[in-house]
Amino acid sequence: MNVDKFMNDLEKKHLGEIEYLQAVREVLESIEEVYNENPQFESAGIIERLVEPDRVITFKIPWADDEGNVNVNLGYRVQFNNAIGPYKGGLRFHPSVTLSILKFLGFEQIFKNSLTTLPMGGAKGGSDFDPKGKSRSEIMRFCQAFMLELWKIIGPNTDVPAGDIGVGGQEIGYLYGMYKKLARENTGVLTGKGLNWGGSLIRPEATGFGAVYFAKEMLGTIGETFKGKTVALSGFGNVAWGVAQKATELGAKVVTLSGPDGFVYDPAGISGEKIEYMLELRATNEDIVRPYSYEFENVEFHQDKRPWEIKVDIALPCATQNELDTEDAQKLIDNGCLSICEGANMPCTPEAIEVIQKNKILFGPGKAANAGGVGTSGLEMAQNAMKLCWPAKEVETRLHQIMTDIHNTCLQYGKQPDGYVDYVKGANIAGFLKVANAMLDLGLV
Numbered sequence: 001m002n003v004d005k006f007m008n009d010l011e012k013k014h015l016g017e018i019e020y021l022q023a024v025r026e027v028l029e030s031i032e033e034v035y036n037e038n039p040q041f042e043s044a045g046i047i048e049r050l051v052e053p054d055r056v057i058t059f060k061i062p063w064a065d066d067e068g069n070v071n072v073n074l075g076y077r078v079q080f081n082n083a084i085g086p087y088k089g090g091l092r093f094h095p096s097v098t099l100s101i102l103k104f105l106g107f108e109q110i111f112k113n114s115l116t117t118l119p120m121g122g123a124k125g126g127s128d129f130d131p132k133g134k135s136r137s138e139i140m141r142f143c144q145a146f147m148l149e150l151w152k153i154i155g156p157n158t159d160v161p162a163g164d165i166g167v168g169g170q171e172i173g174y175l176y177g178m179y180k181k182l183a184r185e186n187t188g189v190l191t192g193k194g195l196n197w198g199g200s201l202i203r204p205e206a207t208g209f210g211a212v213y214f215a216k217e218m219l220g221t222i223g224e225t226f227k228g229k230t231v232a233l234s235g236f237g238n239v240a241w242g243v244a245q246k247a248t249e250l251g252a253k254v255v256t257l258s259g260p261d262g263f264v265y266d267p268a269g270i271s272g273e274k275i276e277y278m279l280e281l282r283a284t285n286e287d288i289v290r291p292y293s294y295e296f297e298n299v300e301f302h303q304d305k306r307p308w309e310i311k312v313d314i315a316l317p318c319a320t321q322n323e324l325d326t327e328d329a330q331k332l333i334d335n336g337c338l339s340i341c342e343g344a345n346m347p348c349t350p351e352a353i354e355v356i357q358k359n360k361i362l363f364g365p366g367k368a369a370n371a372g373g374v375g376t377s378g379l380e381m382a383q384n385a386m387k388l389c390w391p392a393k394e395v396e397t398r399l400h401q402i403m404t405d406i407h408n409t410c411l412q413y414g415k416q417p418d419g420y421v422d423y424v425k426g427a428n429i430a431g432f433l434k435v436a437n438a439m440l441d442l443g444l445v
């Protein structure tokens with residue numbers, strides 16, 4: 001395989017699918033050497049088969065708003081690869097959603113899920129529906145209309161969706177309620193469910209907790225810890241909330257949050273009631289972080305700016321794709337940042353990653369660092385299948401173990417001759433090998 005030639009052909013086939021092509025190129029560049037050393041992959045056409053989803057299902061979602069007006073949104077499910085287990089991955093409701101974005105997320109999910117050590121294939125779905133400013137009953141009607149199509153193609157052993165941007169506990173509830181009614185069954189078909197109806201303890205916190213556990217392991221390789229460190233976060237959603245909790249618990253001070261309107265800088269630290277306030281802010285569906293600066297004293301609000309200009313020891317981007325570019329990376333490095341760890345999916349641009357790695361700063365890619373979310377979804381599926389609930393401590397211990405194992409796997413495949421760990425390479429190679437070998441075992445299907 002020659003990556004440039006391969007990508008040239010793929011770009012022609014999928015014109016303009018920028019995010020998807022970006023995600024594929026990163027993986028191919030990491031695995032090129034391993035792939036070419038193993039001719040059995042080439043002869044089985046593993047890469048040609050892996051880069052295309054098994055299928056993409058699109059549908060329209062007609063729904064009525066509170067005034068009785070008819071609205072039509074687009075819905076998608078990208079079932080990418082199920083070599084190692086049922087399709088598994090979240091649903092995103094955001095006006096920016098396109099097929100390219102869902103294909104990038106579904107592709108990444110294959111390798112992330114492989115790294116968790118649990119039997120889950122890769123998928124992603126969602127809609128261009130904008131939850132901003134919608135009433136509760138509008139959100140409910142939209143979720144029900146979405147499930148009216150989705151239920152036909154999912155099932156506890158075929159495809160198990162969960163949340164992502166714009167899809168939290170409330171949306172999963174409305175989606176699950178409709179699925180249960182249509183399918184006449186009460187199974188673990190979605191994860192991120194409420195605790196009263198089949199959910200797992202620690203799932204809401206899992207992505208953020210997992211990202212901090214991963215960053216902690218990375219820091220350990222240079223003899224550092226979270227204690228006494230300052231941390232910059234972007235986003236103010238589910239992932240940022242979990243990161244803020246765990247980083248604070250480990251003795252760090254989280255000083256920023258961000259939204260599409262700008263970022264807040266709270267030098268005293270975002271802890272205690274301030275972390276709880278993040279949930280309130282998110283639940284307003286207003287899409288802005290500024291009210292945080294009215295609610296608490298001595299907080300600066302920087303309109304239309306990103307938090308990466310603040311001097312911190314550790315940065316965890318937790319909002320969305322391509323939100324940290326070369327300039328941001330350079331600012332963090334110039335300010336002495338030790339580690340940049342992706343809580344979100346693909347928040348750093350490829351050029352930013354190059355700058356970070358050239359400067360030998362610790363860099364944790366999302367498909368490894370944020371795998372605790374889907375890892376704990378896998379634990380929720382296991383509990384549902386056994387029809388029991390583990391205590392919080394048991395789930396968290398397993399989550400912690402999953403993150404430590406992923407870190408060790410990255411070390412195994414990513415350690416460079418000079419001792420620097422290329423976690424991007426480590427995660428991509430390890431994630432790929434498991435799926436590719438499974439595909440070889442399963443024949444040409």
Ligand code: NDP
Binds near residue numbers: 163373
């Ligand atoms: P939420 O919807 O809970 O929060 C997303 C946050 O990012 C919101 O604060 C959102 O504001 C903000 N945001 C979105 N776009 C921008 C932007 N352009 N600039 C600044 N902030 C922005 O989603 P999650 O916390 O669940 O997801 C965050 C990231 O983590 C995503 O990349 C997701 O794919 C990833 N992830 C999530 C997992 C999960 O289990 N939830 C698991 C693994 C990864 P708004 O959207 O209102 O504009």
Ligand code: 2IT
Binds near residue numbers: 164371
């Ligand atoms: O990007 C992700 O890993 C998620 N949004 C979580 C997926 C899941 O199935 O829990």
